[in-house]
Amino acid sequence: MIPLDINGKRQNVDLPGETPLLWTLRDELGLTGTKFGCGMALCGACTVHVDGQPVRSCITPISAVASKKVVTIEAVGADAVGKALQAAWVDKGVPQCGYCQAGQIMSAAALLKRTPKPSETQIDEAMNGNICRCGTYTRIRAAIKQAAAQQGGTR
Amino acid sequence: MSAPVDRVIVANVSRRRFLQGMSLGGLVLAVGYPSIARAQEAKKYGADGMPNGWVDNPLAFVSIAEDGTVTIVCHRSEMGQGVRTGMPMIVADELEADWKRVRVAQATGDEKKFGNQDTDGSRSTRHFFEPMRRCGAAARTMLEAAAAERWKVPVSEVEAKNHEVVHRATGKRLGYGALAKAAATQPVPARETLRLKDPKQFRYIGKGQLKLVDGRDIATGKAQYGIDTRLPGMLYAVVARPPVYGGKVASFDPAEALKVPGVERVVEIEASPPPAHFNPVGGVAVLARNTWAAMQGRRALKITWDDGPNAGYDSTAYKASLEESARKAGKVVRNDGDFTAAAAGAAGRHEAEYYVPHLAHATMEPPAATVRIANGKCEVWGCFQSPQAARDLVAKRLGMSADDVTVHVTLLGGGFGRKSKPDYAIEAAVLSKAVDGKPVKVTWTREDDLHNSYYHTVSVEHLEAGVDGQGKPVAWLHRSVAPTIISTFNPAAKNEAAFELGMGVINVPFAIPNIRIENPEAVAHTRIGWFRSVSNIPHAFAVQSFVAELAAAAGRDPKDFLLEVIGPARQVSPEMLGDTWNHGESPERYPVDTGRLRRVVETAAREAGWGRKLPKGRGLGIAAHYSFVSYIAAVVEVAVDDKGAITVPRVDMAVDCGATVNPDRVRSQMEGACVMGLGIATLGEISFKDGRVQQNNFDAYEVTRMVGTPREIRVHIIPGDYSKPMGGVGEPGVPPIPPALCNAIFAATGKRIRRLPIRDQLTV
Ligand code: FES
Ligand code: FES
Numbered sequence: 001m002i003p004l005d006i007n008g009k010r011q012n013v014d015l016p017g018e019t020p021l022l023w024t025l026r027d028e029l030g031l032t033g034t035k036f037g038c039g040m041a042l043c044g045a046c047t048v049h050v051d052g053q054p055v056r057s058c059i060t061p062i063s064a065v066a067s068k069k070v071v072t073i074e075a076v077g078a079d080a081v082g083k084a085l086q087a088a089w090v091d092k093g094v095p096q097c098g099y100c101q102a103g104q105i106m107s108a109a110a111l112l113k114r115t116p117k118p119s120e121t122q123i124d125e126a127m128n129g130n131i132c133r134c135g136t137y138t139r140i141r142a143a144i145k146q147a148a149a150q151q152g153g154t155r
Numbered sequence: 156m157s158a159p160v161d162r163v164i165v166a167n168v169s170r171r172r173f174l175q176g177m178s179l180g181g182l183v184l185a186v187g188y189p190s191i192a193r194a195q196e197a198k199k200y201g202a203d204g205m206p207n208g209w210v211d212n213p214l215a216f217v218s219i220a221e222d223g224t225v226t227i228v229c230h231r232s233e234m235g236q237g238v239r240t241g242m243p244m245i246v247a248d249e250l251e252a253d254w255k256r257v258r259v260a261q262a263t264g265d266e267k268k269f270g271n272q273d274t275d276g277s278r279s280t281r282h283f284f285e286p287m288r289r290c291g292a293a294a295r296t297m298l299e300a301a302a303a304e305r306w307k308v309p310v311s312e313v314e315a316k317n318h319e320v321v322h323r324a325t326g327k328r329l330g331y332g333a334l335a336k337a338a339a340t341q342p343v344p345a346r347e348t349l350r351l352k353d354p355k356q357f358r359y360i361g362k363g364q365l366k367l368v369d370g371r372d373i374a375t376g377k378a379q380y381g382i383d384t385r386l387p388g389m390l391y392a393v394v395a396r397p398p399v400y401g402g403k404v405a406s407f408d409p410a411e412a413l414k415v416p417g418v419e420r421v422v423e424i425e426a427s428p429p430p431a432h433f434n435p436v437g438g439v440a441v442l443a444r445n446t447w448a449a450m451q452g453r454r455a456l457k458i459t460w461d462d463g464p465n466a467g468y469d470s471t472a473y474k475a476s477l478e479e480s481a482r483k484a485g486k487v488v489r490n491d492g493d494f495t496a497a498a499a500g501a502a503g504r505h506e507a508e509y510y511v512p513h514l515a516h517a518t519m520e521p522p523a524a525t526v527r528i529a530n531g532k533c534e535v536w537g538c539f540q541s542p543q544a545a546r547d548l549v550a551k552r553l554g555m556s557a558d559d560v561t562v563h564v565t566l567l568g569g570g571f572g573r574k575s576k577p578d579y580a581i582e583a584a585v586l587s588k589a590v591d592g593k594p595v596k597v598t599w600t601r602e603d604d605l606h607n608s609y610y611h612t613v614s615v616e617h618l619e620a621g622v623d624g625q626g627k628p629v630a631w632l633h634r635s636v637a638p639t640i641i642s643t644f645n646p647a648a649k650n651e652a653a654f655e656l657g658m659g660v661i662n663v664p665f666a667i668p669n670i671r672i673e674n675p676e677a678v679a680h681t682r683i684g685w686f687r688s689v690s691n692i693p694h695a696f697a698v699q700s701f702v703a704e705l706a707a708a709a710g711r712d713p714k715d716f717l718l719e720v721i722g723p724a725r726q727v728s729p730e731m732l733g734d735t736w737n738h739g740e741s742p743e744r745y746p747v748d749t750g751r752l753r754r755v756v757e758t759a760a761r762e763a764g765w766g767r768k769l770p771k772g773r774g775l776g777i778a779a780h781y782s783f784v785s786y787i788a789a790v791v792e793v794a795v796d797d798k799g800a801i802t803v804p805r806v807d808m809a810v811d812c813g814a815t816v817n818p819d820r821v822r823s824q825m826e827g828a829c830v831m832g833l834g835i836a837t838l839g840e841i842s843f844k845d846g847r848v849q850q851n852n853f854d855a856y857e858v859t860r861m862v863g864t865p866r867e868i869r870v871h872i873i874p875g876d877y878s879k880p881m882g883g884v885g886e887p888g889v890p891p892i893p894p895a896l897c898n899a900i901f902a903a904t905g906k907r908i909r910r911l912p913i914r915d916q917l918t919v
Contacts, residue, residue, distance in 0.1 A: 016416055019447050027391060027445035032383035033376020035568070036446075037519050038601045042853040045519060073376030086374040090366055093819055096235030096827055098373030099380060099519040099568025120866070127861045131853060133519045133569050134235045135830025136823070137864035 002062050006031065007075035017063030021055075022046045024062050025072060033073040033102050037131065044130030045099070047106040048072045054110035056129075073102035081112045084150045088143035096134035104130050108144050116151060118144065200741035202282035205273065207266035207543070211286035213294035213343060215268050216246060223318065223332030225252045230262035230269035231279045232540050233369065234518075234570030235827070236885045237820035238279050240368045242287055245816060248359045249291025249352055252331070253318040259368045264542025264562035274540045275575050275685065276739065277783040277883025280816055284881060292349045294338075301337035302329050354814075354877040361877075363818040369566065381538030381565045382523035382598055389525065389594040390419060392586050393449045395456055396438035396607045399846035400681045401429045401463040407439050411455035417448025421456070422589045424582060431643050431682045433548055435582045436607055442586060446598050462846055468680035470842035473613065474510060477677060481508060481617035481636045485675025486650055489661050489733035492669035494621075497630035501621025505708055507701055508618070510910040511693035511893075513841035514611035514686055515850075517858060520568020521599040526583040528553070528592030533560045533584065538567040538574050545577035549584045572685035576609050605856055606848045609684025610841055612637040616660075616697030621669075626709020628720065630669040635660045635694065638679035649676035651690065657736035659694035659782060659890065662729055664747045666722025672733070681843065688828075688889040691782040692835060696911065699778035699894035704907065713898060714760045714777050721779075724750030738784050744880050745784050751811045752781055754873060755788035758809035762871050763790035769903075772796060773804075776898025778891040783883030785812040786873075789829070789891040793899035799917035803833060803896065805867040812882035814875030825870040825888045832892025834859035837913045 001012040006029060013028055022039075025031040025048070034057055037045030041056040048057045049071040076082035085108050088094075095101045104127065111118055111126040118126065123144055132140070202209040210216075216228045227243035243259045246252075262269045270286065295315045302320035303310040306327060313322050321328045331338075359365055372378040397403055409421035419442050426437030441452035498504060524537035526549070533555060539545045542562040550557040567574055579597055586595040599607075614637030621630035639655060641648035651660075651674050661672050686692075699717075706716035726746040729737040737745060756779045759765075765775060772795050779788035792805045808825045815821050838857040842849050850856035875881070897908040900917070908916060 015445075019445075023445050023447035026383075027385075027447070030385060031376075032379075032385065035380075035520070036382065036598070037521075038853050039450075040601075040852050040854070043519070043601075077375060086371075089374040090370040093367060093370065093823060095367065095370060095373045096237075096823055097233075097519065097567060097569045098235070098369060098378055099566075101373050102376045105374060124861050129860075131519065131858055131860060133517055133571075133831075133858060135827035135859065135864070137830060137859075137861045138826055138866075138868050139823070140861070 002066050004062065004065065004070065005067060006070045007072060013062065015062060018061045021048065021057035021060045021062055021065055021070065025057065031072050031074055035099055035102055037100065044107055045103040047103040047130065049076070049106060049110060052113065054107050073106060076106060076109050081147070081151060082109050084147040085109055085112070085143065088147040088150070092139050092143040092146065094136050094139040094143050096136055100130060100132045104132065104140055108140070112144070112148055112151065117148060200739060200744070202271060202286070204739050205271035205282070207271050209283060209286040210268065210270040211289040211293070211346065213290045213297065216290045217250065217294040219331050219335035219338070221332050221335055223256055223330050224258055225250065225256055225331065226258045226260050228260050228262050228269070230272050231283070232272070232274040232542065232564055232567055232570065234274065234540065234567035234574070236279070236824060237367060237817055238274065240365060241280060241817045241820060242283060243368070244359045244365060245284060245287040246291040248357050249288045250295045251315040251317060254359060254365055256318060261564050264539065264546040264564065266543040272542050273575065274570065275572060277885040277887065281784070281881035281883060284816065288351055289346060289349055292351050293344050296344045296349065297338040297341040298331060298334050300341045301334045305329065305337065360816050361814065361818065379565050380520050380568045381536065382520050382568070384525040384536040384565065384596055386525065386527060386594040389596055390442040390590060391444065391446045391449050392440050392442045392595050392597045393446065393453050393600065394424060394438045394440040394582060394597060394603070395453050395458055396436050396603065397426065397460055398606060399460070399462040400431070400465045403437055403461050403463065404439060405459040405461040407459070408457040411457065412441055412452040415448060415452040415455055417444040418452035419443055420590060421452070422586055424585050430646050433544060433576045433578050435578045435585070440582070440586050442590065442595060450600065465680045466846040468843045468846045470512065470613070470844070474615070477613070477615040477636045478508065480675040480677065481615040481634050483675060485634055485636070485673040487671065488656055488674050489670060489672040494630045494632050494669045494671035497669035498619065498621035498632070501629055502624045503622045503626065503708070504619070505622065505705060506619045507704055507909060509616045509693070509697040509700060511614050511696055512911065513613045514835060514839050515605050515608040515841050515856060516569070516571035516573035516686055517604060517856060518569030518571055518573055521601060521604040522574065522579040523596065523598045524580040524583040525594060525596040526580070526587040527594035528587050531559060535560065535562045535580055535584070536565060537580055538565050539577055539580065540567065540570045540575040541577065545580040548577055549580050552581050553584055553588060571687040573608060575685060601852045605841065605850050605852070609643065609682045611686035611692070612640070612683050612690065614693040616693055618697055618701040620701070620705055622705065622709065626705065626711065628667050628705055631665065631667045632671045632673070633660055633698070634673045634675060636675045636677050637690070637693065638677045638683050640683050640685060642679035643682050643684060649678055650674050653736040655690040657734040657738065658690040659698060659780060660690070662732040662734040662747060663698055664727045664732065664749050664752065664781070665720050667720070680846070687831065688782065688886040691780060691890040692893070695778065695780040695890035696893045699780065699891065700897055700909070703776070703894070703898040703901065707901065714756065714765055717777065717779065718753055718756055721749050721752055724753055740784055747781060751786045752779055755779055755786045755809040755811050758871050758873065759788040759790045759807050762809065762869060763792070763807035765790060772903055774899045774902030774904070776895045776900070776902055778895035778898060780887070780890040782887040782890055785810065785882030785884065785887040787887050787891055789895040791892065791895040791899045793896060793903050795900060795903045795917060799919045801837060801900070801913065801917065803865045805869070806865045807869045807871065808888060809871045809873065810888070811873040812875070812884050813879055814877045814881060815872060818872055821872055821884050822870040824884050826868045828888025829868050829892055830859045830864055832889045833863060833896060835889070836893035836896045836911055837863065840912050
């Protein structure tokens with residue numbers, strides 16, 4: 001039994017400790033908002049927060065996050081930064097297919113929490129691990145800037 | 156991604172004519188049965204030419220609940236193009252519905268009821284704009300008739316306006332909810348009697364004001380994709396597939412796999428020998444309590460493969476063989492004037508060869524499908540561009556009637572042509588059947604996706620020109636050599652099909668008197684399929700690069716030279732160009748309009764500040780291409796540093812796709828096409844060795860990331876007229892990007908790129 005704290009909910013899962021957090025979330029806990037794209041930390045689709053840090057859940061065994069605070073796309077909107085980002089995403093019409101966008105928002109939220117007023121370069125660097133095959137990057141940048149401005153962080 | 160060939164085959168499968176509708180709880184208008192009678196004899200174009208054509212019956216698409224909620228069915232698949240917003244918006248506009256009270260429901264795969272659902276070929280809007288308008292207008296008419304009846308006034312005195320019907324004389328009004336029941340019993344008005352809006356009255360169409368219907372769900376993680384399906388008691392499967400096309404399992408040992416915790420079953424899927432069609436390639440499946448356990452189980456399988464005849468497929472050797480073919484005469488597919496004589500008498504000669512490798516769609520959501528079989532019925536959930544094909548082929552494989560198969564279409568996490576082929580649905584069906592109908596979800600990993608795709612073709616384009624004293628081409632030879640998509644259905648096929656030639660090799664509308672287009676043979680050694688923009692990619696890369704090369708040789712401005720090669724504004728019949736396909740559209744309604752092509756070139760150049768002074772290492776390049784009956788030009792600004800690293804600060808794209816329904820989505824499609832086009836130009840390559848794909852994941856098969864994305868992508872939409880035929884949007888943005896980039900690199904560095912991807916070709 002491994003104790004997990006997902007979006008503030010504590011639960012024990014009966015799985016081998018090396019099971020990646022991604023598949024635990026998606027298949028065992030029904031939190032399918034976190035996406036699979038590569039399984040090798042190459043695309044960012046599976047990004048979640050662990051104790052506030054962005055983490056690729058596809059390569060993170062559940063044994064490594066036991067008792068740590070995991071936040072997924074389903075709950076990132078609970079705070080002001082997440083909420084502002086989600087609103088900016090809708091407002092700027094960022095998504096095309098939308099599949100990568102949960103991971104994008106999780107990476108963006110981690111960025112804004114760390115760096116409330118990111119520069120263009122800081123945005124590009126923080127987001128470079130997140131692939132969008134539909135090519136929505138210019139709107140992702142615009143939405144991050146809008147959310148940052150709304151949070152009082154402009155540059 | 157247009158699919159004339161496969162659908163011919165798919166359409167042979169018999170289908171029940173009438174199907175139960177989806178039941179939408181609480182809705183008042185019953186789902187009806189479309190009756191369409193159309194002439195069979197004449198050659199059909201547009202939506203008429205597609206299997207099951209179009210349906211404009213409001214009873215199939217619109218339902219109104221007593222609380223006034225209007226539910227509009229979207230029958231096309233959403234893969235990022237915005238169709239779940241665009242199609243219902245057309246209906247809602249004519250219906251005079253208040254968008255805030257509109258819900259969108261996704262159709263199951265059921266073409267008899269909804270019309271053609273193959274979401275490919277950049278054709279949803281141009282094929283369904285008129286039927287969806289009629290659908291909305293008919294429902295509006297029924298509401299008006301119901302109100303007039305209630306008030307006992309002539310119907311001419313009432314008018315539907317913003318979700319209610321108003322009696323002009325008295326100002327009496329009734330909401331759509333209150334009228335729904337009575338409206339449902341009104342006869343569906345005859346098509347000829349419908350009164351469509353004057354486009355000036357549109358409230359949503361063309362305005363670009365509405366947010367995406369799925370935007371909020373996507374941003375909050377609630378949106379459901381094919382890979383997200385979960386059913387009680389479901390098993391999660393991954394499949395070990397033959398690494399070589401046409402290969403099969405020689406033997407396998409499941410023992411170690413079955414020891415992996417969570418693994419429940421190992422099931423062999425029978426191989427389907429080539430031609431691939433949409434069949435699964437076979438292999439060994441591991442079914443487990445979760446995807447990870449299935450993946451671990453697969454790793455523990457011991458399989459010996461019989462690789463079959465394609466085990467020698469090697470991209471380096473294949474490229475050489477394509478080049479050899481391209482240097483010899485091939486099947487003549489267009490011949491204007493006399494190339495040989497004109498070239499012999501020309502003042503100068505030029506020749507160049509261009510190479511574009513295989514590509515994989517690499518949709519962010521890999522293929523995934525779930526099947527459950529119970530009580531003689533089969534249900535399928537998945538991300539399908541062609542849900543009716545999934546339905547028919549699952550039924551065929553299971554030996555069931557298609558009537559007993561229901562295909563639920565989820566959102567697609569990208570399509571790009573990959574998800575037109577429902578091989579993964581058939582896999583899930585085979586596996587569900589093997590476990591007594593229990594629900595089984597098949598998930599493809601990224602490795603699976605890259606190793607067993609339906610790849611974009613690989614091609615060598617050989618061009619020759621004879622030029623006059625001013626350097627202007629008077630003779631043009633283009634030999635295009637590439638394995639054809641038809642080979643996926645007929646292994647004997649070695650020439651490009653009409654629909655591939657009609658993607659920018661045969662139908663170049665250039666003012667050159669002597670044009671010869673040849674298509675030497677090429678044999679396929681893997682599954683070739685539709686990839687966004689299809690053959691337009693290599694054709695446009697070659698043609699638009701070569702025109703720029705000729706401009707450089709003549710010492711001319713590339714934009715002026717391109718306009719001169721296009722020649723004066725005129726309407727060219729596709730038939731005159733030897734193009735019998737014309738993207739499936741009528742040659743009369745859709746001639747090639749060089750005036751429109753000129754205009755996008757001029758617009759992109761003007762907006763980009765063509766001719767502006769740039770610092771050292773920077774350059775502008777231009778390219779234009781006509782595809783999917785739309786006209787697009789791009790100006791790329793490139794910066795090449797002293798180590799040869801490329802960045803693209805800005806791209807300007809001018810688009811003439813006719814009138815638009817949702818201009819914001821036209822923009823977003825162009826932005827995405829630009830990013831994908833840059834990835835094709837700079838990074839993307841699938842290569843084979845010993846019959847196997849050499850790229851496993853996004854580390855080796857690179858796609859554009861944020862750092863490689865232009866700071867600015869500016870999209871300039873040429874205003875259109877709703878009375879004129881519309882063009883496509885999803886695909887035509889891609890082809891001009893690689894040549895515009897390479898032309899910009901030439902301007903910046905003097906180095907000409909003829910082989911994609913560029914990768915480190917500029918590195919010093
Ligand atoms: S799925 Fe984890 S980074 Fe791609
Ligand atoms: S929106 Fe489709 S992958 Fe990003």
